[in-house]
Amino acid sequence: MKVAVLICVAAVSAFAGAGQTHAAARPNIVYILCDDLGIGDVHAFNPDRGKIATPSIDRLAAEGMMLTDAHTSSSVCTPSRYSILTGRYAWRTRLQSGVLWGKGAPLIAEGRPTVASFLKEQGYATACLGKWHLGLGFADEEYTAPLTDSPIDHGFDYFFGISASLDIPPFAWIENRRFTEVPSVKKTFYREGEAAPGFEAVDVLPTLTDRAVAYVREHAPRDEPYFLYLxxxxxxxPIVPTEEWRGRSGLGDYADFVMQTDHSIGQVMEAIDASGEADNTIVIVTSDNGFAPAAGVERHEDNGHFPSAGFRGYKADVWEGGHRVPLVVRWPAVVAAGSRSEQLVGLIDLFATVADVLEQDPPAGAAEDSVSLLPILQGHDEPVRDSTIHHSIDGCFALRDGAWKLARCAGSGGWAQPREKQAAQQGLPPVQLYNLTADIAEQHNLQAERSDVVERMNTKLTEAVRSGRTTPGGPAENDVPVTIDKKPKK
Structure with missing residues (x-):
């Protein structure tokens, strides 16, 4: 029987055999990535202060493993997505802060291996259905010529989706290298921009779900394994639940949209279960960064829903709420149902993990910052990584090393107050040091009391940036010079 690896932010079914080795040589791989889903938005991760019902993701948690100390490499989407697909920190590229816009130049360099290209070389069918946001190659201003760079150039056999976030134009569907309908009118989905006449934001989630379900059904009986990146x-x-879902939560449109997203993941999981390969499918469910303040922080917290759970900050920030995300893995043949890991892990670790599952090494010149999570999934307790690097929208660095977290900024490094300019005006120290074991909410800066820890972690961060990689391997270089300490933005 073919094994399947699924990575999602939602629902996974189980029947796990804890401690077993992986059951087949080439599992299917499906990765479902939510956009701006806070760790506190998933009820299983925030049972006391989470008010949104997420039964599909909760089911995955019950049938698989919850990883409670999981992080994106950045607190915004483009750099996180780069790291997921390449196993490399995005700040090693030209993108030192912020995100790409809809017509941004490709961020993944030509010839750089990705999870998709690696799996394609292993005989996988590969598809990307959804938000790309890693830059495309536009050959003309009228959107009529084929794209010169698309997911097809980075290991995917098939692509159907949108160029960037749903609030960033052009608003139109792309299939492989072409727009299915030329963006020729103006529409506003949070932002105004060029749009295809027939494109509507409210249709995106159900369309992608239908396409994903069809892909699973089409490929499940085949001999070749598949990688579905969703x-x-x-x-x-824009927060656009369909009419069917409006009002379901009782908490407003955002909670309705979360519930619809959760249900959509459940639909994909139903297709997987019906394929007969659920036992040999790895499902990983996660988000690209924390909850976005644009969805309304105070309104939700006043209603008793805390989208960052007990963590400080939100999307864009260097604090935990910016990059600590829900992560659930279901793999019934290997992962024990109802299991839980508190190990430090990152979404950047996907590349090394799937290589390990296939009993391969990542290609030379690839996955410089990725480590395998397979031992955790098999139930082993030994830590797979002792540290990881966080990055905020302003380009501020933080290093997590065991219980300690060092932030090389005075404020949030993002959108939460105080921002860097305000923090400097308030005379706050230029670095922050927290012991997360004792202070998970990051309230007590210990940089003055523990200068020894600050010095040790500064040295470790500097070396990680300088060396071009954080894992064993051959020489590696950053694409551009990297400055750790950023000047405060206005």
């Missing part, structure tokens, strides 16, 4: 554009702005 990066949803929800519950990111």
């Amino acid at each position: 990066p949803y554009a929800s519950p990111h702005t």
Whole structure:
């Protein structure tokens, strides 16, 4: 029987055999990535202060493993997505802060291996259905010529989706290298921009779900394994639940949209279960960064729903709420149902993990910052990584090393107050040091009391940036010079 690896932010079914080795040589791989879903938005991760019902993701948690100390490499989407597909920190590229816009130049360099290209070389069928947001090659201003760079150039056999976030134009569907309908009118989905006449934001989530279900059904009986990367554009702005879901939560449109996203993941999981390969399918469910303040922080917290759970900050910030995300893995043949890991892990670790599952090494010159999570999935307790690097929208660095977290900024490094300019005006120290074991909410800066820890972690961060990689391997270089300490933005 063919094994399947699924990575999603939602629902996974189980029947796990804990401690077993992987059951087949080439599992199917499906990765479902939510957009701006806060760790506190998933009820299983926030049972006391989460008010949104997420039964599909909760089911995955019950049938698989919850990883409670999981992080994106950045607190915004483009750099996180780069790391997911390449196993490399995005700040090693030209993107030192912020995100790409809809017509941004490709961020993944020509010839750089990705998870998709690696799996394609292993005989996989590969598809990306959803939000790309890693840059495309536009050959003309009228959107009529084929794209010169698309997911097809980075290991995917098939692509159907949108160029960037659902609130960033052009608003139109792309299939492989072409727009299915030329963007020729103006529409506003949170932002105004060029749009295809027939494109509507409210249709995106159900369309992607239908396409994903069809892909699973089409490929499940085949001999070749498949990799389905399903990066949803929800519950990111524009917040557009369908009429069927409006009012379901009792908490407003955002909670309705989260519930619809959760249900959509459940539909994909139903297709997987019906394929007869559920036992040999790995499902990983996660989000590209934390909850977005644009969805309304105070309104939700006043209603008793805390989208960052007990963590400080939100999307864009260097604090935990910006990049600590829900992560659930179901693989019934290997992962014990109802299991839980508190190990430090990152979404950047996908590349090394799937290589390990296939008993291969990542290609030379690839996955420089990725480590395998397979031992955790098999139930082993030994830590797979002792540290990881976080990055905010302003380009501020933080290093997590065991219980300690060092942030090389005075404020949030993002949108939460105080921002860097305000923090400097307030005379706050230029670095922050927290012991997360004792202070998970990052309230007590210990940089003055523990200068020894600050010095040790500064040295470790500097070396990680300088060396071009954080894993064993051959020489590696950053694409551009990298400055760790950023000047405060206005």
